[in-house]
Amino acid sequence: MAKANKKQALGRGLSALLNDPDNDIKSAKDKNAEKVIGNIIELDLDFIEVNPFQPRTNFSEESIQELASSVKELGIIQPITVRKLGFNKYQLVSGERRYRASKLLNLETIPAYIRIANDQESLEMALVENIQRQDLDPIEIALSYQRLIDEIQLTQEQMSERVGKKRSTITNYLRLLKLDPIIQTGMRDGFISMGHGRALIAIDDQADQLEIYEKILSDKLSVRETEDLVRNYHQKGEAKPTSKNTESETVPKYIKKGVQVFSEYFGHKIDVKVSKSGKGKITIPFHSEEDFNRIKKLVQGEK
Incomplete structure (x- = not known):
């Protein structure tokens, strides 16, 4: 006392x-x-x-x-x-x-x-302290590392010393920022893990990244199953089916642009089907009750 x-x-x-x-x-x-x-x-x-x-x-x-x-x-x-x-x-x-x-x-x-x-010391203190937290998602950590590079001009070696992490660990986080923004959002929302994200980085084509990402969610694939799927993708030299390529060529440009905006907003790959008359249908997928409620809040304009 x-x-x-x-x-x-x-x-x-x-x-x-x-x-x-x-x-x-x-x-x-x-x-x-x-x-x-x-x-x-x-x-x-x-x-x-x-x-x-x-x-x-x-x-x-x-x-x-x-x-x-x-x-x-x-x-x-x-x-x-x-x-x-x-x-x-x-x-x-x-x-x-x-x-x-x-x-x-x-x-x-x-x-x-x-x-x-x-200001610079404050930014560095905030970034380094936040990186040490246990409840940050992988993308938040990756963005913090990137800001230390861009705004403080720290090298990966210097960051390794400041945050007590191996340089290879820092590199793995930074590589996550190469993923499609929709996949990054999925990782932030907890739909996939950093392990899933690291496996998807091996796919350069972002459209194919998204296709496999949707399969991970729909089939509830583990990290090991995702790694096998990516390995098979490279071994077989898979590409998007011709029917999809043909379909995308007939989709109007204004829809192509709009779909990307919808997808980024809802955090999922949005499907749009358009008839020859110009009428169409938008499909928004969800993967759980929590995900459905999250999308409902977005539609209602709630935060």
Whole structure:
């Protein structure tokens, strides 16, 4: 109990220090900066803005609700990390789910580690910390690696040192970004695993990738079965059937473009049949009750 009281007293002392506009700490060289950097304070949620460099883009509303229930019962177990931008102005570096859950509960404050970092350092910290998380999907991790290459100019060797992963592991994640966007969406939604994705990378033609992807979903193929299917594809030199090629040539251009938009939106390969009169039918496949409800929400315009 004495230890807890000491921690609370420290938080109150830091709060008083940070709320002094005449001695605002702006850099690591400023007076009392060492008392702030790396310490925890109960920070007003209204003083915090979301990190524009956040590598994670897919936040499950259900998981935020579950976290909010946990926070309501147990409080914030692990503090978020913020960087100081100015007087009473902070930006999230990591912990956006905890931040969102706290906002959902209308909490006034949240425990936070204080950091002082520039934009590039903030981006790198957010990316590296997010890569270490256990609940990121493979595409989110791959995109984080790609941003470290594009925006921080890190080599794969440097990334290997920063995140503690083998270079071959990083390469395997980056290769996933070569997959068709529909397949990437399927991986993010959990319809296929990274193992399935790695097998599909061996197929250069994206139309054939999608054809096998649909077969994986419809037949519920394992990674091993998918690898065998891809191996047979190469051995037999399979191509799309002539009937399909002929059919695609008769499909109007406006439909070809539209189908791609539909497919990316719904996360599945959309089938369109058109008669000579110009009338047609659009078929949207689904693979489970959860998938059906996801598509229904998209049609209804819900997030």
